Amino acid sequence: MLNTKLFTCLFAVSFASLAVAQDRSTAQVKAAFEKAKIPQDLHIKFNPEFLLDVTFPQPGGQSVPVSAGIVLPRSETAGPPQFAIGNDFGLEIGQRFVIAAVDPDAPTPQNTSLAQIRHFVGSDFVFKSGKISVERPLKNLTVPVSPWLQPSPPAGSDPHRYIFLIYRQPKGFDNQTVVTPGGGDAALEHFDVAAFAKETNLGNPIAGTFIIVSPDACESIITI
Numbered sequence: 001m002l003n004t005k006l007f008t009c010l011f012a013v014s015f016a017s018l019a020v021a022q023d024r025s026t027a028q029v030k031a032a033f034e035k036a037k038i039p040q041d042l043h044i045k046f047n048p049e050f051l052l053d054v055t056f057p058q059p060g061g062q063s064v065p066v067s068a069g070i071v072l073p074r075s076e077t078a079g080p081p082q083f084a085i086g087n088d089f090g091l092e093i094g095q096r097f098v099i100a101a102v103d104p105d106a107p108t109p110q111n112t113s114l115a116q117i118r119h120f121v122g123s124d125f126v127f128k129s130g131k132i133s134v135e136r137p138l139k140n141l142t143v144p145v146s147p148w149l150q151p152s153p154p155a156g157s158d159p160h161r162y163i164f165l166i167y168r169q170p171k172g173f174d175n176q177t178v179v180t181p182g183g184g185d186a187a188l189e190h191f192d193v194a195a196f197a198k199e200t201n202l203g204n205p206i207a208g209t210f211i212i213v214s215p216d217a218c219e220s221i222i223t224i
Contacts, residue, residue, distance in 0.1 A: 024051075025051075026048040026051065029208070035069075036161060038210065042163065042194055044165070045204045047204070050207050051086035052083065052085065053086050053209075054066040054083055054209055055084075056076055056079055064076045066164075066211055068209045069210060069211075072211050074152065077211070077213060081120075084138055085138060085166075094126070096125060096141075097126070097138065097167065097168060098166070098168075098202055099120065100118070100165050100193050100197075101119040101120035101121075101162060101163065101164045101165075102118055102165075102193050103115065103116060103117040103160050104161060104163070105157075105159075106160065106189070108154070108157040109159075110158070114189045114190065116190070118149070118179070118193075119148065119149045120146055120148045121144065121196075122146075123169055124141040125139065125169075126141060145180070149188065151211075153214060157214075159213060160213055160214075161211075162210060162211050164208055166207045166208060167203060167204075169202075170201045172201075173201070178199050178200055179191075
């Protein structure tokens with residue numbers, strides 16, 4: 001009989017088989033979001049206008065790129081992540097953006113009593129360069145409102161989804177008081193990204209992607 005920890009890890013592996021390199025078209029990203037039930041769980045309308053590229057820098061090597069639904073070991077998600085815009089047709093130079101990241105599966109996908117956990121909120125993201133290219137790196141001009149919190153699904157949990165969303169930043173956003181720095185860990189729980197977007201006039205997300213992360217214990221189990 002499989003123990004609970006091993007079953008969870010095998011579930012993670014089977015879930016990983018569903019994830020492929022999908023961030024090559026907005027249609028594929030939208031399909032990945034819908035397959036993972038993200039719009040209904042976050043109560044958002046998701047019709048991406050372009051690709052949001054997310055990468056995790058690594059201390060001893062090449063950065064790890066994200067594709068929608070990719071499964072990453074927790075050790076590769078320390079971050080903070082770096083962001084860029086791909087196939088940015090129709091976006092204006094000078095436009096600022098807000099990026100948010102949430103975990104809707106806390107503490108477990110079967111018991112979401114702590115969800116959503118806020119893993120990042122940053123504003124004033126702008127293009128690093130005005131040159132038109134396949135990818136435009138984004139740089140935030142101000143300190144994140146809510147700094148990057150590394151994924152940490154609890155032992156015994158099924159894999160968690162960690163979802164990145166980008167919005168056009170409206171005027172006056174930096175004066176918002178819905179999320180303020182220094183709130184402590186408790187303030188990260190019970191976040192509602194859809195309500196936050198409504199209260200701060202962000203509108204609907206215009207792009208996004210997501211990763212799947214399992215508890216650390218899964219990385220050490222290699223035999224039954």
